[in-house]
Amino acid sequence: MVNAYTQVCVRIDLTTGTIKKEVLSEEFCKKYIGGYGFITKILWDESPVGIDPFDPRNPFIVAIGPFPGTIVPTSSKYAVGAKSPLSGRIGFGISSGSVGAQMRRAGYDMLIFTGKSPEPVFLFFDDDSIQLIPCKDTVWGKDTWETEEEIRNMFGDHRIAVMACGQAGEKLCKLACITNDRARQVGRSGMGAVMGSKNLKALAFRGTKSIQIAKPKEFIVKAKELIQLANGKDTIKYRDIGTPINMMVFNEIGVLPVKNFQTGYWDKADDISGETMREKWVVKKTGCSQCPIACDHLAGTKPDDPDWPNVVSSIDFESLYALGSVCLVNHFPALIKAIELCDRYGIDTMSGGTTIGWAMEAYEKGLITKKMLGDNPVYKKGLNWGDYHAMVQFVEDMCLRQTEAGDLCADGSRDAARKVGHNAERFSMEIKGLGIPGYELKGLTTASIGFAVSVRGACHLRSGSYGFDMKKKFDRRKYDELDKRGKALMGMENYLAVIDSLVVCKFTRGIYHRGIPEVAEVYEMVTGIPMSGDELEMAGTRIHDLAKCFNIRECRNEGIEPETEDTLPWRNFNEPNTDGPTKGWFNDEKGFREAIKQYYLAHDWDEHGIPTEKALKERGLEFVVGKL
Amino acid sequence: MATKSENSMKDKKILHKILVVDPRRCTGCEICESVCSFFHNEEFNPLNSRINRIRIEPIINNTFSCLSCYDPDCIKACQLLALSKDPETGLIRVDTNICDGCGACVRNCPFGAININVKERKAVVCDLCESTDEGEPQCVEYCPKGAIFVEEIDPEINEERFETLARILKRGFPDPEPGDIFN
Structure with a gap:
């Protein structure tokens, strides 16, 4: 008998509204583990070769691994996959929060969506009951935070886990992400847009089933050890200052992406560093379900902030470098606001930030004009490096495709560069369409x-x-x-393919001191396989x-x-860094x-x-x- | 801070132990819920937990469990008389032979501190792990942030329970050890 896995896969054809349940064999579970593994296999088998990612036949997959719902540290994670609209290659992303655990308790291992719903819908997985609920008049057109709250209120249960795309996903913005539990995102590779292309606004889960494991006595002792390790020195970086600690570390050795990756050093990096953030802006650290680390650093603007009072959003290094150093923005409240907008409207902060960096350089070079930015007074001086008011507004313009420039950049820097021409691809800082993370x-x-x-x-x-x-x-x-x-x-x-398939958080990759054999032991204790x-x-x-x-x-x-x-990108081979410890370096x-x-x-x-x-x-x- | 007269009163009274959570330390990770259900039923299910996390967006996390009321509403609500309060420890006892899982206690507890086990359909309420093999509260043991404390309270000051709750939350928690990390 297999424990933990429910072995249930659900196929939903959104065009016709048919729902079919299938059994996943033990062999399949063992061979592909879950999450990333399940997704990869289904995409290989069922994604028609050469399909347009927005074609209804492109399968959209949500999968979890064996651990959600148990107390394996950071186990409440889920993976989402589809052919990516941003890269045209395999697309998948991982998020945490409460979705993984609730999906398991509701009794599902994998969900495969095909087709396109004739009207906007969201799905509610209420234990064994699966409901397709039309939402044109309720949550369609709303941001991810409102959607989550409204769905929870609809059923009067604050424990319902909701993963939703925002307005950006509805508008097929290729940078679109999926948000759950406010601060957690399937950020990369445009999965939110695939949801939008299927008229699928959100998935909600409520599970009341218990999770039994194969070897409870051994497991509970092992779990305690792992929880302590996950709250020990292996993860101190994530708990203390959090990932933004990278800001100064990277700057010192000249590998912080600055000014759309023109160089690796910025004299103003300390304004948005982890240390500054801890001192001035963090209001609370919270954790995902079943996570002993609690890396989620919520930062808030002051009540008397002249532009954006009382905004709270979750800050990570990757969001900070992309909207901060890449755009030369060193005003922290603007970053808190921009990240909040990205999360709510639903775009990836990293691809979003690197695209704005590209747009600023394109504006400097005259490839994006003032006319394209629209008549919003915030662009009085244009879209210049470090203009934080313009940066925040541009996030909104991209998410909502409101102006010509916003519409152009909503599909990422690669598509935008191809459209404007004039060698704009040379400073489009992406690989396979996906914006480069915070490493110069x-x-x-x-x-x-x-x-x-x-x-x-x-x-x-x-x-x-x-x-x-x-x-x-x-x-x-x-x-x-x-x-x-x-x-x-x-x-x-x-x-890491194993870690992503299990799915556990990469922040706990270091707590298995004996590596893969130890992970395998835990797998066996939980599943019995x-x-x-x-x-x-x-x-x-x-x-x-x-x-x-x-x-x-x-x-x-x-x-x-x-x-x-x-x-x-072309820049890496041809334009050496202009400044700092890596001045003159290139690939x-x-x-x-x-x-x-x-x-x-x-x-x-x-x-x-x-x-x-x-x-x-x-x-x-x-x-x-x-x-x- | 307790005043002198309050301290002298404590000597005469029986103090009841309850779980109290420091909202500064609590991150809302739900490990306490999972552990609670596991040690009582050997399976994971937060709905069967005797401790319940609450989150008020964007930044407040806390948990609630039985506050050992002076005159408990849950007991008054039970038509079958399945619930009783242990005079020594203050714990609410559920007679599982009598309880039919009707949920009247759940609806009447002002703190949402009592639940119905979804499988067995019996009321469950914090027993400080008295009924488990371990005998000591396991949520306290497993909480990664050390946010859960066992505190002794005087049940008789409980007439105004919301006020009592506010007092418990305000009374303050031991300061963290050097090197402890939380906000």
Whole structure:
């Protein structure tokens, strides 16, 4: 008997409103674990090759792993996937809060949506009852916070978990995210827009079922140990100042993205640093369901703030660098407000911020004109670096597609740059369409490889590649020891594929001191499915390889060689940093290409990054052979 | 702060233990609920928990459990007389042979501190883990932020319960150890 997993998958055809339940076999659960793994397999099997991400046939998937509802630290997480409108490649994202646990208690492991509803709807999963509820007159057109509150009020239950897209998702803004529990987002790769394209406003969950686990006596002791570790030194960074501590650390070594990634150092970084935030702006730290860390730093503006009084939003480093240093905005209340708007209207703060950075540079170069910004008086002086009033307004313009410039940028910097032409792509700081996270890659060679090869586009979470540079495992300026770097990245990618499939939070990746074998033990205690460390590691390898294969299949269908997409923006190779400790640094293109090749080989793929038949068979991916 | 006269009164009275949560430390992680249900039923379900978290957006987190009222509304509400109050410990006892899960106690508790076990359909209320193998409150044990305390209160000051509650929340909590992290 399988514990924890409910083995229930629900297929919802939104066009016809038909709902079908399916059983997930034990073998499927073991092979693909959950979350990212489930999503990748379903996308490979069921996403028609070359489909437009907004086509009703593009499956939209929500999946959880074995742990939600138990007290495994940070277990209440869920993953969302679909072909990404932003990158045209595999798209998925992970969020936490209460959704994962409530979905499990309601009795579901995976939900697969296809079709497009004839009218706006949201779904309510109330234990075994699944209701499609038309919402044109209720929550459609409302922001994510209002939607969440209104749905909870509708059923008179504050425990209902709600994941919703905002107005940005409804308007198919490709930067759109999904918000739940106010401060938690499936931010990246435009999943909110896929919801919007299906006329699907929100999913709500209420579960009353209990969760039993296979070995309760052993588990409860182990869980206590893990909870203590998760509240110990391994996670102190996230609890104390939080991720914004990166601001000053990065600035000091010249890897903080500044002025749309023109350089890696900013003399005003301290105005928006973690230390400043703790001293002046944090009002409370809260946690997601079943999380001992509580990294969520809620920051509030003062009651007498002249522009935005009494605004509270959740601040992370990635939001701060994107809307802050990339746009040269050092006014903290403006960042609190901009992040609140992103969360409520529903766009990814990272892709949003890097797109505004691009827009500011495009304005400077005359590619975006004053006329395109509209007649709002806030743009009296235009959209200039550091103009925080304009930045906040521009967030709204993008989310709501209100002005010509806002509409242009709502689909991210890559689409916008292609539209305006004039080599604007050269300073569009994204990889595969996804805005680059808060790491100036000209000063971080290992990270430059890790970000470039990431399956969902520029992403620091696929391999934690920056860690090797920051901890000085490798020389962060040179492309050397390529064999070792490739292997290191490969190992981390496969490990994090397991973490993303389980799904637990990356902030607890360090509490399993014995690594994957220890994770496998916990998996076995909870589910009762026999699992060894090697098997779990192989599952990670399998999942990551399959995601890569999905991208290869899409590339080839479009006539693109997949390896040409694993690259960096033009600026990284051609415009050295202008300032600070990494002044004059840039990415050496030749070294970079060689490093990519070594990385492919480390995965046991060929030198163009195509998994070999032997590797595919070894990893249980026979069904891919001949389909690439 | 307790005054001198209050202290001298305490000597004569039986004090009842209850769980009190420091809202500064509480992050709303719900681990207390999960642990509570697990130690009583060996499965995870916050609805079966004797401690309940509340969140008032955007920044307030807290939990409630039985406050050991002087003249409990839950007992008065029970037509079957399944509930009683232990005079020594102040704990509310549920006679599971009698309780039929009607929920009158739940509706009458002003603090939402009593629940109905969704499977067994019996009332559940904090027993400070007396009925578990551990015998000590496990939420206190597992709370990662050390936010839950066992406090002794004088049940007789409970006539005005909301006032009492306010007093409990205002009485202050021990300051954190150096190096403790919370807001």
